[in-house]
Amino acid sequence: MAAASEELAAAAPVCVLVLGMAGSGKTTFVQRLAAHLHGQRCPPYVINLDPAVRGLPFPANIDIRDTVKYKEVMKQYGLGPNGGIVTSLNLFATRFDQVMKFIEKRQNASKYVIIDTPGQIEVFTWSASGTIITEALASSFPSVVVYVMDTSRSTNPITFMSNMLYACSILYKTKLPFIVVMNKTDIIDHSFAVEWMQDFETFQDALNQETSYVSNLTRSMSLVLDEFYSSLKVVGVSAVLGTGLDDFFVQLSKANPHVTLYLQEKAQNKEKREQLEHLWKDMGSVWSDDASAMSPSELILTRGTLDEEEERESDTDDIDHEVTEESHEEPAFRNFMQETRVKYQRSSNPNE
Numbered sequence: 001m002a003a004a005s006e007e008l009a010a011a012a013p014v015c016v017l018v019l020g021m022a023g024s025g026k027t028t029f030v031q032r033l034a035a036h037l038h039g040q041r042c043p044p045y046v047i048n049l050d051p052a053v054r055g056l057p058f059p060a061n062i063d064i065r066d067t068v069k070y071k072e073v074m075k076q077y078g079l080g081p082n083g084g085i086v087t088s089l090n091l092f093a094t095r096f097d098q099v100m101k102f103i104e105k106r107q108n109a110s111k112y113v114i115i116d117t118p119g120q121i122e123v124f125t126w127s128a129s130g131t132i133i134t135e136a137l138a139s140s141f142p143s144v145v146v147y148v149m150d151t152s153r154s155t156n157p158i159t160f161m162s163n164m165l166y167a168c169s170i171l172y173k174t175k176l177p178f179i180v181v182m183n184k185t186d187i188i189d190h191s192f193a194v195e196w197m198q199d200f201e202t203f204q205d206a207l208n209q210e211t212s213y214v215s216n217l218t219r220s221m222s223l224v225l226d227e228f229y230s231s232l233k234v235v236g237v238s239a240v241l242g243t244g245l246d247d248f249f250v251q252l253s254k255a256n257p258h259v260t261l262y263l264q265e266k267a268q269n270k271e272k273r274e275q276l277e278h279l280w281k282d283m284g285s286v287w288s289d290d291a292s293a294m295s296p297s298e299l300i301l302t303r304g305t306l307d308e309e310e311e312r313e314s315d316t317d318d319i320d321h322e323v324t325e326e327s328h329e330e331p332a333f334r335n336f337m338q339e340t341r342v343k344y345q346r347s348s349n350p351n352e
C-alpha cells in the first residue's frame with residue numbers, strides 16, 4: 001500500500017506552493033522559476049491564486065482572476081480590499097476540485113506545478129480556503145511549501161527572528177516539506193542570515209547591539225528556533241537576476257516532497273473532501289432550478305495548453321458557508337449567487 005502510494009507520488013508532479021510576506025518577491029520568483037523550467041524544456045503548470053494582482057509577469061495556466069473578479073466581489077459584498085481577497089479565495093476554493101482535475105490531466109506533461117499566492121500571506125495561510133487548497137494539493141500530489149523572504153529587509157536580528165517565527169508557524173500549520181528562499185541576494189548576500197541560524201553566538205552578538213526591550217525575548221526565542229533551523233532547507237536567490245535557482249532545485253529534491261504527512265494521512269483528508277462535497281450539496285438548493293444553466297464545475301477557467309477550453313468572462317463563483325469565516329458575508333454571498341444565476345439564465349435564454 002505504502003509502495004503503491006510512493007509509486008503514484010513518484011509519477012506525480014511536485015506542487016510548489018509559494019508563500020511569503022507582501023513584497024518579498026513571490027511573483028518575481030515564480031516568474032523566474034517558470035522561465036528556468038521552460039529553458040530546461042520542462043514547462044511547469046502555473047497557477048495564480050492572487051485575485052488582486054494587477055499584471056502577471058508569467059503565463060498562468062490557471063488564473064483565479066479569470067474566475068473571480070476581485071473588485072466585483074468587493075462591490076457586490078460591500079467589502080474592503082482584504083475582505084474582497086479573502087472572499088474571492090473562498091469562492092475559488094469551493095471549486096478547487098476542478099483545478100485538481102486539470103492538474104491530474106496535466107501530470108504527464110509537467111514535472112512541477114507552481115502556485116503563486118496572495119500578497120497578504122495571512123489571507124492564504126490562516127484562511128479556511130488556504131487550508132482547503134493546501135490540503136487538496138498535498139493529499140494528491142507531492143507538495144512543498146516555499147517561503148520567500150526579503151533578505152534585504154531582514155538584516156535586523158529582531159526582524160529576522162520575527163520572519164523566522166512566521167516561517168516556523170507556517171511549517172507547523174501546513175506540516176509540509178519546507179524551503180526558505182532568501183530572496184533579493186543581489187542587494188545583500190544571505191550568508192549573514194545563514195550564520196545567524198547556524199551559530200547562536202553570532203546571533204547573540206548581533207542582538208547585543210539592540211537596545212530594544214524585546215531583545216531578551218528574541219534571545220530566548222532563538223534558542224527555541226534552534227531545532228527548527230537544524231532541519232530547515234535554506235537557499236539564497238535573486239529572483240530578479242535568476243541566481244540560486246540550481247541550488248533551489250537541489251534543495252527541492254532534498255526536501256523529499258514525495259513523502260508528505262498528507263499522503264500518509266490521506267484518509268483524514270478524505271474527510272475534508274467530503275466536507276466540500278457536503279457544501280456543494282447545500283449549494284445545490286440555490287442552483288437547483290436550472291443546474292444545467294450554470295454548472296459550477298464549469299467555472300474554473302484555464303489558459304494555454306490544457307484542453308483548450310474556451311475562455312469566458314465570468315465574474316462569478318459560489319458561496320462557501322462552511323469555510324467562510326466571516327459570518328456577515330453569508331447574506332451577501334446568497335444575494336450574489338441568486339443575482340448571478342438570474343444574470344446567467346438571462347444570457348442563456350436571451351428570448352425570455
Ligand SMILES: Nc1nc2c(ncn2[C@@H]2O[C@H](COP(=O)(O)OP(=O)(O)OP(=O)(O)O)[C@@H](O)[C@H]2O)c(=O)[nH]1
Nearest residue numbers: 021022023024025026027028119183184238239240
Ligand atoms: N532587488 C531585487 N528586487 C526584487 C527581487 N525579487 C523581487 N524584487 C522586487 O520586489 C518587489 C516585489 O516583488 P513581487 O514579485 O511583486 O513580490 P510579491 O511577494 O509577489 O508581492 P505581493 O504579491 O504584492 O505581495 C518588486 O519591485 C520586485 O521587482 C530580487 O531578487 N531582487
